[in-house]
Amino acid sequence: MSNAKAVSDASFESDVLKSEKTILVDFWAEWCGPCRAVAPILDQIADEHGDKIEIVKLNVDDNPQTAMKYQITSIPALKVYQGGEVVKTIIGAKPKAALEADLAAFI
Amino acid sequence: MREIIIIGSGPAGFTAAIYAARAGLQPLLLASSVEAGGDLMNTTEVENFPGFPEGIKGPELMMKLQEQAERFGTEVLLDDVTAVHLEGDVKTVETGYSGTFEARAVIFATGSAYRKLGLPDEERLSGRGVSWCATCDGFFFKAKTIAVVGGGDSAMEEATFLTRFAEKVYVVHRKDSLRASKIMQERAFTNEKIEFVWNAEVIGISGESAVESLSLRDTVTGETRELPVQGLFVAIGNDPRVHLVHGQLDLTVAGTIAVAGRSSKTNLEGVFAAGDVIDPHYRQAVTAAASGTVAALDAEEYLASLDQAAEALALVQAS
Numbered sequence: 001m002s003n004a005k006a007v008s009d010a011s012f013e014s015d016v017l018k019s020e021k022t023i024l025v026d027f028w029a030e031w032c033g034p035c036r037a038v039a040p041i042l043d044q045i046a047d048e049h050g051d052k053i054e055i056v057k058l059n060v061d062d063n064p065q066t067a068m069k070y071q072i073t074s075i076p077a078l079k080v081y082q083g084g085e086v087v088k089t090i091i092g093a094k095p096k097a098a099l100e101a102d103l104a105a106f107i
Numbered sequence: 108m109r110e111i112i113i114i115g116s117g118p119a120g121f122t123a124a125i126y127a128a129r130a131g132l133q134p135l136l137l138a139s140s141v142e143a144g145g146d147l148m149n150t151t152e153v154e155n156f157p158g159f160p161e162g163i164k165g166p167e168l169m170m171k172l173q174e175q176a177e178r179f180g181t182e183v184l185l186d187d188v189t190a191v192h193l194e195g196d197v198k199t200v201e202t203g204y205s206g207t208f209e210a211r212a213v214i215f216a217t218g219s220a221y222r223k224l225g226l227p228d229e230e231r232l233s234g235r236g237v238s239w240c241a242t243c244d245g246f247f248f249k250a251k252t253i254a255v256v257g258g259g260d261s262a263m264e265e266a267t268f269l270t271r272f273a274e275k276v277y278v279v280h281r282k283d284s285l286r287a288s289k290i291m292q293e294r295a296f297t298n299e300k301i302e303f304v305w306n307a308e309v310i311g312i313s314g315e316s317a318v319e320s321l322s323l324r325d326t327v328t329g330e331t332r333e334l335p336v337q338g339l340f341v342a343i344g345n346d347p348r349v350h351l352v353h354g355q356l357d358l359t360v361a362g363t364i365a366v367a368g369r370s371s372k373t374n375l376e377g378v379f380a381a382g383d384v385i386d387p388h389y390r391q392a393v394t395a396a397a398s399g400t401v402a403a404l405d406a407e408e409y410l411a412s413l414d415q416a417a418e419a420l421a422l423v424q425a426s
Contacts, residue, residue, distance in 0.1 A: 032243050033148040033166055037141040060246070071317060073247040073338065074234040091234030093141035095187045097203055 002026065002039035004046060007056045009063040015056060017084040022106050026057040027067060027077040034093035035076045041096045042078075049107040053080070080106055108209040109135055111406055112200050114188050114351070115216030117145025118392045119382025119399035121172035123214050126403030128179035132410070135208060136176065136183045137200065143185055144169035145218050146345075147392060149240045151268060156392050168392070193355050193378045196413075211413065212406045214371070215352065215364060215380040216399060219345035219390070224256065228312045229341075236318025236338045241265035244340075245272045253338035254279050254321060256309055262342035263291035269340065270300040277334060279304045281326050304334070312339060347384045356380070361387035371402035379406050 004026060007015040016023050026042055028035035039057075046055040060067040060075060070079060070086065080088035080103070090102050100107065111127050113120050116138035127134040138144070147153065150165030159168075173183060190201040191213065198213045221239040223229055229237055238244040241255075245268060253273045255266040258280040266276050278295065283305045285292050295301050304323065310331070311322035320335045347363045349356075357365040357374040364380040366372055371379040381402035382395035 029246065031246075033144070034141065034240070034243060037143060037148075041140065067247075071235065073236050073317065074238050074240075074244045075247075077234060089234070095140045095203055 002028075002042050002046075002055070002057055004042060004055045004057040007058050007063075009065040012058070012063075012066050016081050019054070019081070022053045023081045024053055024055045024103070024106075025079050025081065026055065027060050027070075027072050027075050027079070028057055029060050029075060032075050038076050038093035038099075041093075041099060044096060045099065045103070045107070049103075053103070053106050108197060108211065109133070110210060110410055111135070111212045111214065112137065112198070112208055112210040113214045113216060114191075114200065115139075115145070115214075115218055115382065115384075116143045116169075116173070116183070117147065117216060117218045117382060117395060118169075118172065119218070119384075119395040119402070120145075120214075120216035121169070121176045122396040122399035123216060123381055123403040123406075124176035124181040124183075124399075125172070125179065126400050127214075127406065128176055128181045130403070130407045131180075132407065133180050133182070134176075135210070136181050137188050137202060138183050138185050140185050140187050140203065144173075149242050151242055151264075153392060172396075188351060191351050191355070193352070193375050196377070198377060212377045212379065212410055214399075214402045214406060215356075215373075215378070215384055216382045216395075216402070217348040217351065217384050218395075219347045219383040221341065222344045222346050224309055224341055224343065226309070226312055228314075232312055232314055232318050232339075235316060236314065237312065238338065238340050239342075241268050241340055244338075245269045248273045248338045250274045251337040252335070253277070253340065254304075254309075254334060254336045255340045255342055256280075257342035257344070258282060258285045258287060259342065259344065260287045260291050261344075263287040263295045265340050265342050266301050267291075267294050267298055270298055273300065273338070276301050277304050277336065278302070279307050279309060279321070279323065279334070281308050282306065309339075345383065345390070347387070349384065359387070363387050369401070371398065371405045377406075377409055379409075 078090040110132040113136045147165035152162045154162040186202040186205045192199045201207045252275045254277040306326045307323040320333045379402040381398040
């Protein structure tokens with residue numbers, strides 16, 4: 001799994017919604033193959049663009065409330081939050097170049 | 108320059124790598140960055156791969172194939188191929204991050220990609236109820252009503268798997284009989300949560316922020332109706348992944364890479380193809396693996412013939 005900091009139902013408000021930074025939340029689960037595939041790519045993006053975007057992960061098995069609140073029906077789901085609002089949603093594992101293109105406005 | 112590059116990391120690619128590696132060719136296998144392992148990574152139980160009487164999980168089978176290929180000297184790179192140049196004696200393969208590689212032979216084992224319904228709202232609602240991967244997304248449909256579109260083994264497997272979570276699963280199929288194997292059909296027919304909707308074609312998906320219903324058209328009477336569901340799993344087949352070779356390799360009318368007879372030989376010397384990308388019909392892990400074997404043996408023979416020709420030339424020049 002990715003090295004990203006884990007956030008939870010309990011910490012989501014303070015870690016994500018109240019954060020002053022741009023936060024990308026990786027909604028994932030152990031049993032999701034594409035989630036495992038995209039994790040190292042997210043680590044690379046965090047290494048290279050950590051000054052502009054913070055990447056965190058939320059396990060949907062352990063944190064059903066947040067997953068339900070954001071209507072997650074497909075993982076990996078990557079959601080970018082700014083000022084408590086979702087400003088971008090990316091569904092599915094993609095190669096690094098495609099993710100960087102999707103995230104171009106934030107990195 | 109390398110002897111051989113294999114593009115693709117499903118059963119065809121890894122089996123080709125096992126054979127090529129055992130022949131001492133030190134293959135480079137380009138596995139893709141996010142789809143390494145191919146379709147079986149999103150499969151649950153594989154019950155029909157010979158040698159595993161208890162069945163084996165798709166991802167576990169792929170890990171074993173990779174280990175076996177690496178044991179004999181295959182180099183596996185998690186990178187995406189962006190372009191290929193296949194004419195001439197030196198083939199070049201460009202990748203997303205690792206630069207360009209050269210080889211004397213290339214095997215395409217790029218498999219196939221999920222086919223989409225081609226409906227206007229399909230893309231908009233993907234990740235909002237529309238899915239191509241039951242094992243990834245089934246979890247989110249606990250106690251919901253969903254539909255699976257398709258009539259093959261994948262559709263039956265997905266429908267049966269989804270009953271673990273969903274309250275009800277409709278299987279929507281254009282015909283009045285299934286293409287799926289008998290055992291998969293039986294499993295679906297006897298599952299109380301599954302209801303079949305025969306002779307029905309999905310012509311529309313509705314919903315504001317999530318899937319709410321499907322528009323169905325009866326393929327016999329032409330009548331249309333709405334089927335309220337919260338999820339739609341699309342399992343209507345696959346299309347061979349040939350975008351890299353368009354304009355370079357001959358294709359069949361089915362869209363697969365054309366090969367000579369039962370071999371893996373494409374229209375270009377030193378370029379071979381194996382697995383789903385040449386097979387519009389059988390598409391099994393074991394037929395793909397067998398096809399990978401054929402490609403590795405064809406490539407080995409081709410490389411040996413080049414070496415022999417070079418040796419003969421050297422002898423002529425020396426005398």
